[in-house]
Amino acid sequence: MGLKVLSAVPGPTSVGPIIRQFCGRGEGVVTAFSDSALPVCKRFVQEDDAVEVLALGEVVSRFLRMCGESAQPLSQAGQVEAAIARACLELPAESPFSRTARYPGLHKALNRTLKELHEWEIDRDEMLDLASVATPRLSAKLQSLAEIDKEVDSVMLALGRQSHSAQLRACFDSLPERDGSFDRLLILAGSEESPLRLRWIQWAVDQGTDITLIVERHAADAPIFAGSRRTLEALGFPGIPTGDGNALTRNLFAPDLTGGPGVDVAIVSAADPLAEAEWALRGCMEEERPDQAGIYVRNLETYAPLIEAAAKRLGIPVRIARRAPLLTNSFARLTLAALEFCASNDVRTLGPILQSSYLGLTGEGQARLASGLRECHSMRSMQWETLRTWADIHEEEFPWVGALLEWRQKASGSLLLREWKALVTELICADERFPWSTRIMGRDRMMAERDRRARHQLERLLANFVTVDAIVDERSMTLSEVTAICRRVWKDADVSIPPSSEVGVCVADDPYALTDVETLRVMGMLEGVFPRRRSEEPVLTDYDREEISNLRPGHPPLLNSHDKAEAERDAFYRVCTAARRQLVFSYPLADDSRDNIPAFYLTEVERAAGGHEKVTRKDWARTLLAPLGDECVTENDRILRQSLDAPRESPSAVELISQAARDALRPELGHRFAPGELRDALQCPFQYALRHRLHLRVRRRGARWQSLRKLPQASGLVGKESREHAEHALIEALQAELDSLYSEVPDWEMQLLRAGGRRLIREWLRREFRSREMWPKEIGSIRGNVAFGADGLRDAMPGGVLLEGVVPAVSRHQRYSVAHLYGSGARDPKNLTEVEKLYYGLYFLALHESGREGALEIESMRGKRELVVLTRAGGPVNGFAQDGLSVVDLATADDPALSKKIFFDDVKRALKRAVERIYDSRVDAMKGDHCDWCDYGELCRRSRAFGEEDSPFGTDVVFEDV
Structure with missing residues (x-):
């Protein structure tokens, strides 16, 4: 009877024989510090063996019952966190945790910290003792932790539950009544540290239990697995080396290269994570037995959906046990x-x-x-x-x-x-x-x-x-x-x-889950992922941990972020021992948000394998969507490869074939057009057809805000003589607009619309009455809501085109005939696009009057009011940038007549093209800046930014009554 410590190379090839040898010696129990290692242990225990595989918590509970003590069920993490949540509500305002006391993230962090302190044999009483001599900041933390721990223990006691650490401590003051059970224990400790568990192991040995403890080591005793070294020092045992490893595991992180049985190593890059998943699965299908191929990913929550999607497309069964x-x-x-x-x-x-x-x-x-x-x-x-x-x-x-x-x-x-x-x-x-x-x-x-x-x-x-x-x-x-x-x-x-399949390629984020693996593909080998970046614990920082360790000189020091960062090498080494024949490391060149940096571990792997000539390198190009020729292993890949290798076909022209469809979209001769209608036809025929011929409207959240720009016209702002009357009219118009939206808009957005509308009203009033001072209008010249063809506003355009619609207001300033417009304004007023030139040119043509010049006074939603003129021949006008007023002169020549001729020639050509597109029943989509805000981008599939939440195919689509 006694304690035997084995220092083993990680992996099933080393641990498996130890478990089999333990099972061959009679009754016993196999357990592990980490519950995730238990499935591995069960694989090596056969049905006829007189050996149980139990969680360490269950083993301790049975020992406690052998001591004649009551062993309550172990506390559940959710119950502990709920108790911590209630305890946090009672924290005083001066507690360092009071400001975040209601957040579940803090409750989880406190649970981890308290569990760690208990593992290091720091109970509630010692927390208070340390708080009495610690610095004020740490003292406040320890006092709060002690209060929370006390409340949790009280709640768990009332629920009839105990923590694992409490049961460990309860054993120390008791003597078990031996009944022949639990005489032999095999404990897989790995490199995990726990002074409290080590003390329990020594207690169990003193009570007559034969314990074999397995800790992890490097195959060539390189300086990694610091946790195992500290465990051996605490026990006072050197540890019996077992397992030899292969050439890679002997050389990895070791200063000197040595020989040994080889293992094939490959390093692969792919365009993005999805392509990486597809190529990894194709590699697994090339194996003689795909069920003996494994995939390891560090961030399973990111890769699992991609692997499942790729597996479904390629028809490859995969086994993924994950959480979401x-x-x-x-x-x-x-x-x-x-x-x-x-x-x-x-x-x-x-x-x-x-x-x-x-x-x-x-x-x-x-x-x-x-x-x-x-x-x-x-x-x-x-x-x-x-x-x-x-x-x-x-x-x-x-x-x-x-x-x-x-x-x-x-x-x-x-x-x-x-x-x-x-x-x-x-x-x-x-x-x-x-x-x-x-x-x-x-x-x-x-x-x-x-x-x-x-x-x-x-x-x-x-x-x-x-x-x-x-x-x-x-x-x-x-x-x-x-x-x-x-x-x-x-x-x-x-x-x-639940796993989508019970057979197939094993996918895991824990190397203990990979036991019978001939070939292992390790995905996502990126800096910040594997290894993870060093980060300090949120509750007890490295300075706090150092201070606690200094205050407990006779006890093992608490681990800090540097210790945990060093343990990343242990995790990587553990992964490398899981495969028996081949290791393939891969990484994506880019993901959704950034270019990626390959992990420096890949350089170490290349060195340990014997140099770059010993490592197979493969870079899967972004353009290689499927393997070439006979290399395809799935039917879907063959179909895709045949399509890619087939003769290229130009895309079909987007046009209406049947005459009935063309006639349905073509307006009758003599049809009147609104300026915005002609603008849309020139900008994008597809947009024009859906908006103006099919009358399709898509209700977007942004459209509610755009509807506010109609308020100045609806209230007759230009015609209001006093600021008070104008403000009253605008507020009434805003309320009427909000009432019309009441059933469609949530309360929170209604409040934003009301606040935003009032802000716009203040700005409109300021610019409106300032513009009246700087650009005064002739008395009696202001007329509101003037229709084309009425009150001197022309409706006949070049080429026989007739306009319809209403201009919000017209007026006169010096020798300028002014049209008042409300909208978004031009992006660059001094360099109008062809579409903008057509839209504003139609208003200039409508204002044309012999002996007078035209001007457009445009109030935009961007906090500006612009007076757009073709020339300054109508009189001097100045802008006032500090008041949001600016003058835009579109003249391109010193001669006013020549400048206007150049402008209107461009307008006429654009108008002719727009009308031709309308009567030709064009429906092709034209890509441009308008795609960023076009409502129909999801229908033409050319939009640069369309969302998944507001779909135009659901209840947000409305066909207007015409």
Whole structure:
């Protein structure tokens, strides 16, 4: 009986024989410091072996029961964090954690820190002792940590649970009654440090347990695995070396190169992470047994979706066990949205879930329900009663709406948190009238399993808060408070994703999960990813840790960020020992936001492998979308390669083929055009056809703000004599516009629109009355809302083109006939584009009057008012930049007549081209700057920036009545 310490090279080739030898000696238990290593241990324990594989926490609990002590169930992380959250609420204002006390991120960090302090044998009493002699800043932290730890222990005791560290400490004052079990233990410690666990191991040995402890080492004893060295020093054992490794693992991070069995090494680059995933999977398919090929990624949350997408396209089965944020699950988002709808004061908050597949609504059903919600919201304070009536009328089509309103009625009071849990559970899955509680069973197996796990996680996270609340201080809450708790807890939680396949290529972010791997592909070898950059802990900084270690001279020092950064080499070495035959390292040249820097570990790998001539290098070009010729290993690659190698075909012309379609888009002869209509036709025929011939409108959030530019015209600003009358008219126009948007705009945006509208009104008034001083108009010359063809405003343009529409106002200033316009203004007024020249030229032509000059007074949404003139022959005009007033002279020649002739010749040519495009029924999209704000960029697929949230194919599309 005693302690045997083995210093083994990581990897299944070294650890496997040790476990097999242990199993061959009779009964025993195999465990590990890290639970992630237990699946590896189980692979080497056969069914007929008299050996159990147990978590270390379970082993300690059984020892405690052998000592005649009560071993309570171990505390769950969620319960501990919920208890920490409640404890943080009671922290005094002077606590260093008080400002962030309500954030779940702090609760998780505090849980990690307290767990680490317990592992280093720093309990609550010692925290207070250290606080009494520490610097003020550290003292405040330790006092707060001690108070939080005390509250957590109190809550866990009331719940009948214990922490793992508490059970370890409880063993030290007890003597086990040996019954023949647990006489032999094999513990895989790796390089993880834990002074408290080492003390427990020594205690177990003193009680007659035969323990074999495995720590990790370098194959050539190079100076890595510092944690293992410190563990051996603490135990006072040198450690028996075992395992030899291969040439790569012997030379990696070692000063001298030595020989040994070889392993093939390759370094590969790809264009981006998706291409990297595809080439890695193709490499796995080239193996004789793809199930013995593995992929290791450090950041699985980033690569897993890419690998799954690539595997699906290439038809390659993969095994990925991973976790994802809880609210990425549709069922979880739907549950939270339903809760927030019931807790809100706005019936339109039901809108975001209407497109959910769980509801099974058709497009018409979605539009009908969305319209009903807007109608109900227009009733303001009576909106919920109106929705109740609407739901009764449409009960046959939307029975779940009435059920949801019934649930909201039941949740209208103030209840205890445990009562809320029952109500939320009813909302999630108990009431069969809710489609999401029944349709989950009708989905395919994998989707149903994902939703089942998400539903369980939603309930479990809320249950953690319920149990802690019942112990600490049960209090009544409203639905809004409970919903806020749910959002805070669920937003930062994650959930396990079931593997898409039980066979195939193993993908993991933990090298312990890679056991039977002949070939391993290590993806994402980038600086900052592998190795990760050094970062200090948020609760106890390196200075804090150094101070604590100095105050405890007889104990092992706490690890700091430099120690953890050095452990990155240990992790990389551990990965390199997982493959038996071949290692392939890869990295993407660029990702969505940056160019990437390959990890310096690749240089070390090249050196350890014997130089660059011993390492295969491959750079997959961005243009190589599939392997060449006979190298294709999947059918989809063959199809893609055949398409790429086929003769190139020019894209088909975008034009209407049938005469009926062309006639439908072509206006009748003599049709009148608005200036904006002709501008759109010249700018992009596709945009013109959809906006002006098909009358398709897309409701965008930005359009609500653009609608405010109509307020000066709607209020008749130019004709208002006094500032007071003008301000009153603008405010009334703003309120009328907001009233028209009331049912479509959320309350928060309505407040922004109102505040933004009032700011615009102040600016418009300032520039309007300043312009009247600097550019005074003739008395009686101002006329508002003048139609083309009336009051001297021409409607006949060159080429027989007739204009229609209304100009906001016209007036006279000196010898200038002025048209007042409101809009966005030209990007560069002194260098007009052809489209802008046509648009403004039409207004100049309409203003033409013998013996007078034309001018356009343009109020833009960019805080400017510009007076645009073709020449200054109508009289001297000056700008005042400090007041936002500027004069733009479009003259391009010293001779005014020549300058105007050049300008109008350009306008006539542009007008002719625009009209020809209209009557030719052109529908081709023309790419340009307008693509940045065009509403139809997603339809022509030429937009440089189109989003995924506001789709023009859903309920935001409106066909105008014409």
